[in-house]
Amino acid sequence: AQSVTQLDSHVSVSEGTPVLLRCNYSSSYSPSLFWYVQHPNKGLQLLLKYTSAATLVKGINGFEAEFKKSETSFHLTKPSAHMSDAAEYFCAAYSGTYKYIFGTGTRLKVLA
Amino acid sequence: EPEVTQTPSHQVTQMGQEVILRCVPISNHLYFYWYRQILGQKVEFLVSFYNNEISEKSEIFDDQFSVERPDGSNFTLKIRSTKLEDSAMYFCASRLSVGVGTDTQYFGPGTRLTVL
Numbered sequence: 001a002q003s004v005t006q007l008d009s010h011v012s013v014s015e016g017t018p019v020l021l022r023c024n025y026s027s028s029y030s031p032s033l034f035w036y037v038q039h040p041n042k043g044l045q046l047l048l049k050y051t052s053a054a055t056l057v058k059g060i061n062g063f064e065a066e067f068k069k070s071e072t073s074f075h076l077t078k079p080s081a082h083m084s085d086a087a088e089y090f091c092a093a094y095s096g097t098y099k100y101i102f103g104t105g106t107r108l109k110v111l112a
Numbered sequence: 113e114p115e116v117t118q119t120p121s122h123q124v125t126q127m128g129q130e131v132i133l134r135c136v137p138i139s140n141h142l143y144f145y146w147y148r149q150i151l152g153q154k155v156e157f158l159v160s161f162y163n164n165e166i167s168e169k170s171e172i173f174d175d176q177f178s179v180e181r182p183d184g185s186n187f188t189l190k191i192r193s194t195k196l197e198d199s200a201m202y203f204c205a206s207r208l209s210v211g212v213g214t215d216t217q218y219f220g221p222g223t224r225l226t227v228l
Contacts, residue, residue: 044219046218092155100155101157102147103154104154
């Protein structure tokens with residue numbers, strides 16, 4: 001069965017330092033993978049997605065993610081954190097029936 | 113930019129009451145979804161809807177739940193007799209199609225349902 005695992009429930013970084021949010025997936029086929037961000041009391045906003053084209057995917061707000069099939073990973077990175085990046089981040093994969101399977105989320109805290 | 117809208121933003125109800133959560137998907141989208149997120153937990157799939165019928169539903173989506181597209185623009189989720197454990201944020205999403213480049217789901221801002 002397909003599953004998505006976000007390895008860290010909380011990540012804290014200082015403003016201006018790099019961000020790494022980890023996501024691993026399990027799938028019997030090449031998946032479509034997504035990162036969404038949820039700010040407090042807001043809906044889910046798409047950051048970026050991988051759909052079997054380039055393995056390095058660039059998204060909005062300076063985020064990017066790299067699909068590594070050998071490691072079954074799709075980690076989200078940003079070179080320099082901003083205070084406005086503080087939010088909950090969800091990794092998701094499409095199942096074969098086009099419903100999302102979500103990870104448990106990672107809460108990113110950015111320290112001044 | 114078109115967006116998915118949901119009403120109300122917050123609904124408080126008594127246990128056993130019926131609630132209807134409303135969503136207006138993006139106008140040319142063909143596939144519609146409901147997800148829920150219990151506080152502090154992950155987002156879970158409830159149901160998908162296409163061509164006026166349910167495509168798939170999860171084990172959460174029992175007989176107390178129903179969905180409808182009553183007028184070609186709204187997409188509703190009804191909970192017939194709410195339970196305390198139905199308290200959650202409910203997200204509606206819509207998708208244009210299944211092809212590459214059109215398979216992204218766009219989410220609404222959610223309705224927070226509180227069952228007392």
